[in-house]
Amino acid sequence: MDAVVGAVTNVNDVYWYGVIVLLVGLGLYFTVRSRFVQIRLVPDMLRSLTERAETLPDGTKGISAFRAFSISAGSRVGTGNIVGVGLAISVGGPGAVFWMWAMAIIGAASAFVESTLAQLYKVPDRDGFRGGPAYYMQYGLGRRWMGAIFAVVIALTYSFVFNTVQTNSIVDAASTSIGFEGNGPAAVVGVVVAGLTAAVIFGGVRRISGVTRIVVPLVAGAYIILGLVVVLLNLGEVPRMFSLIVENAFGVREVVSGGFAAAFIQGVRRGLFSNEAGMGSAPNAGATAAVSHPVKQGLVQSLGVYFDTLLVCSMTAFVILLSEPEYGTAAGASLTQNALAAELGGWTVHFLAIAIFFLAFTSVIGNYYYGESNIEFLSTSQRVLQGFRALVVLCVFAGAIGSLSLVWELADLFMGVMATINLIALLPLSGVAFALFAHYSRQRSRGIDPVFHRSDLPEIRGVQVWDEPQGARELG
Template sequence: MEQLATAITTVADAITLYGTIWFLIGTGLFLTWRTRAVQIRLFAHMIRVVLGSRAGSEGGISSFQAFCISLAARVGIGNVFGVAAALLVGGPGAIFWMWIVALVGMATAFFEAVLAQLFKVPAGDGTFRGGPAYYIGIGMRAKPLAVVFSLITVVTCAVVITSVQSNAIASTMMSSADTNPTVTAALLFAFSAPVILGGIRSVARVTEIMAPIMALIYVGMVAVIIVLNIGEFPRVIGDIFSSAFSVRPLVGGLGGGILAAVINGIKRGLFSNEAGQGTAPNAAATATVSHPVSQGLIQSLGVFVDTIIVCTATAFVILVAGPEVWTAQGVNPANLTTLAVVHGLGHWASVPMAVMIFVLAFSSIIAAYVYSEVNLYFVTPSRIGTWAVRVVSIFSIVMGAVVSLNVVWATVDIAMAIMTITNLVALILLSKWGLAALRDYERQRKAGVAEPVFVAAKADLPGELNTGVW
């Protein structure tokens, strides 16, 4: 199994280096150019939109709740384990490439959410369903491709991501709190089953409270370490930039070299912020909003929060800890961040970190369930299918905590690469729809409309929109 996992990882790295990297950055730059850098021009407006996004759901899922579902998926083990893995293998320079992925990815995330809103369809429970499968099937009129994408997403989210996140929780709880994996599996079942069986509305209510609080607490803990070591900030930033373009590792105890930095920075950046991957728009589509662009702005800001703020804070804590932590016996991506936090704050921090990682990964698990149910709904809206994906998700959560997942961990990158490339092609082909929505939004704002309202017939769209929503 170890040899199989190694072989799969080699293939995944090749796909990332020769395919995903160029598609991600190329698409992000293309969409940034087409929108005149919407992620920069409207950054301040994004914050105002987020602050006012809890209202106006009209009995459905609010814009803020949809944002929190996607934030729950983004701010998870990718911020804790992903950053640690990127640093151990790619060195400090990997963080620079994570920033690049995030900055151009903000434009990608904007288009994902706008298209998800444009092509969403009403569901029987008063909410909406949408995402890449819907804009591929309806917008591109490529139903077979949309069905394939849906099935890949269902398996990836309901089986692979849920089990990987669960496995990460079990590993952390065992290393930091000496908790038996069976106990962790029981806890995960007790917490996740009621939420998942309650459906998407239940997840929205939980993540609306849990995701922002957990993100703030985690950032608060690392902020204390940053303040205590503020004098190290210039050195850390210098290491990040110099290592990003170096052919050799520059910092003892960590990996490095430009190739390792690029591969691991972009791969872990994608795993963390999900921009372009095609998962977050499944949550964005569930929101009840007055205009698709408002949700696009909110989701774009989510990428900034995830990578530029949370991942950078994690990287700083690890880099400040120094070689005595990086090279300690038994150090690995699952425990490096915790060891770095303990080094900065003291041994008392190990238990809060274990709880924090448990909650962060748990929030990602229930968000992954949402993505799987939304995509299964595209294939079949039957209640049997809905309940089947809920049961499978719960089963994967429990099994992931108690079995070895080396092969599954390695498979995640390939599954995400397939989803990402397919989604990015769709974004490029349908970019004229997103641009039309953006022009309509900015035209209304310029006319003095405080909260633009989207009406398809008045938006000068490139085609007819027959989804029964707008």
């Protein structure tokens, strides 16, 4: 097993330099070209998040921007925020937090572009709409073969590999809370999570969004409150903590071996695993929303990056760093649990185990939906879909008894491949996203609520919906 982990780690150490160049380079390009859309339009993000869903052609209400946001948040806000941040800090040092923040701000521009495109090139589905990178690769680039490759990779990455990470993290947190060892109790946890997963994923996207829109805000909110309490109790130490983060980020103060390089690589990897900006996952959720303009959902998904990294991940980082952690141990959930216990008492170990369970579970079903959307891109057969669901449930169980090091290294490898394919597609299609952004901005400057109809930009080919003009509405 150690040899396999070592081999995958060696591949990641080389391959990820190329992924980082793509992520940072395109993120900066989108930022400059949009004139910092991810910063300038934060008020529009909040406004779009609260809009009611548009009515579908059959007269039913579509999925709202908030429900689509909840699906992506359900996938984003999970073990990456607690376990992933703990791993980043223990291996990369406090400076990894700085690079997670930097990648979130840069990546929010990529999130805007990819989710705007996913909205534009979405297709009708039994629950409303579906879409994502595979669909904009086919209809926007005219390369179905590329979309098919991406669909296979994302299905493997999210529904199989990432879901093993989620259940593995649940077991890690539960073992710290309850104190069990061995595969027996872990297998019991795996059976429970797999059973709950089956109950939800066989119910479709509406059941998925119905679960995540309730669970994610409640659990994440409670976790953020605990983090704020820890910060307030250690207010005098906060300036020193920020100083340590910045100094370690640039190698001025070395805390772990590797210095700047370790902090940078871990920050980017764990940041991407957590917020998924530019990776091509969140657009699958963003495409489900029934909104009046594609740009609105692009803005909502940018906000999701901030919510995930600048808020939830930061709380984890503050809790850990204010507890004087031990570095170089490659600890995950246990590092955060022990840090909370040191500040607020032993009961928080159990609270965090419960929080990780719920957040990881919503990530599992959000991850599943990303796979489902892409399986349906490859095949409309119900037998294929049911078989896929069964394999997902099996992988959820398998993650409970897997190796922590191996599942995280595999997650990094698959995540890097998926991001590479998506970013290569985004570059030639970004002009379409910015044409939509200009269309949106012209309406906003006139004081009207932006609405898009595909005849507004007839030069854009391959659009499958957006037929009926709905009229511009005056802003209140």
